[in-house]
Amino acid sequence: MKNRKTMIAYGVFIFILLLIAMYWYYSYVTQGPKQEESTAILKAKQTAGLVATDKTWKSVWADTYWVVEGTDAENRKMMVWVPFQSIKDGQDIPQQGTEGVHSELLQNGVSEEQMRTAITSANPDLEIVRLLPGVFNGEYVWQLFYKINNSYYYQFYKFADGSPVGTPFQLPNTLQ
Incomplete structure (x- = not known):
């Protein structure tokens, strides 16, 4: 014991x-x-x-x-x-x-909540993985990392008005 x-x-x-x-x-x-x-x-x-x-x-x-x-x-x-x-x-x-x-x-500018609403209303099939403010090519932006149709992308939106900056960057599809 x-x-x-x-x-x-x-x-x-x-x-x-x-x-x-x-x-x-x-x-x-x-x-x-x-x-x-x-x-x-x-x-x-x-x-x-x-x-x-x-x-x-x-x-x-x-x-x-x-x-x-x-x-x-x-x-x-x-x-x-x-x-x-x-x-x-x-x-x-x-x-x-x-x-x-x-x-x-x-x-x-555009708040995080306003940006999320605008993104999801423009494309309801999109799944937001991460949204954070940052700097892209010298511009103050919202950096969106998202998933759609089993592919991942980055897209930037101007902080000032929420308009897209450039085209989305697609990541290599290695997760399938």
């Missing part, structure tokens, strides 16, 4: 150690992206005058941007694009100074 209790105690102890190790590993792996996001939020607050943030996205196409949606001191919704540059070890760091940081009032 005593041997069985000892084995159960060891099992519980090992299980707790595994949970702690998994938590440490998760914290270590997510440390870089969380730090990037915090840096982008701070830079958006400093340059665009945000007082609260609602949502953040990391956009990677030709360049890396963190996009922060928030509210300014006058309670107006804003979007702020903060450029990052890649360095050798795969991490991204913010560009120095305020150069490249761009902010827009959300009322001067």
Whole structure:
């Protein structure tokens, strides 16, 4: 009986150690992206005058941007694009100074909800996989990743008015 209790105690102890190790590993792996996001939020607050943030996205196409949606001191919704540059070890760091940081009032553009509604009403067969703000060919855009007829595509829409930029990029159909 005593041997069985000892084995159960060891099992519980090992299980707790595994949970702690998994938590440490998760914290270590997510440390870089969380730090990037915090840096982008701070830079958006400093340059665009945000007082609260609602949502953040990391956009990677030709360049890396963190996009922060928030509210300014006058309670107006804003979007702020903060450029990052890649360095050798795969991490991204913010560009120095305020150069490249761009902010827009959300009322001067198309919100995520408006963009989703416009996309699905124009093509009800389309399945939105991901929609996030970013930069494409120097333009501030919504980047749509979608699936239709078992094929995946990227399409960009201008943030200012929701009009398409270029033609869709079809990905190779390797998932079938």
